[in-house]
Amino acid sequence: xxxxxxxxxxxxxxxxxxxxxxxxxxxxxxxxxxxxxxxxxxxxxxxxxxx
Numbered sequence: 001x002x003x004x005x006x007x008x009x010x011x012x013x014x015x016x017x018x019x020x021x022x023x024x025x026x027x028x029x030x031x032x033x034x035x036x037x038x039x040x041x042x043x044x045x046x047x048x049x050x051x
Contacts, residue, residue, distance in 0.1 A: 020045065023046060
């Protein structure tokens, strides 16, 4: 069952119908700040490290 739903979700994502919620984009040099955001538990989406 998971495989069927996982495949269906992946198809929606690739078609652009789903998007990941991104709370913050943080430069890799500021990784400590990204950890603070995550540990603060106030985020509403993913915290991305940008190289």
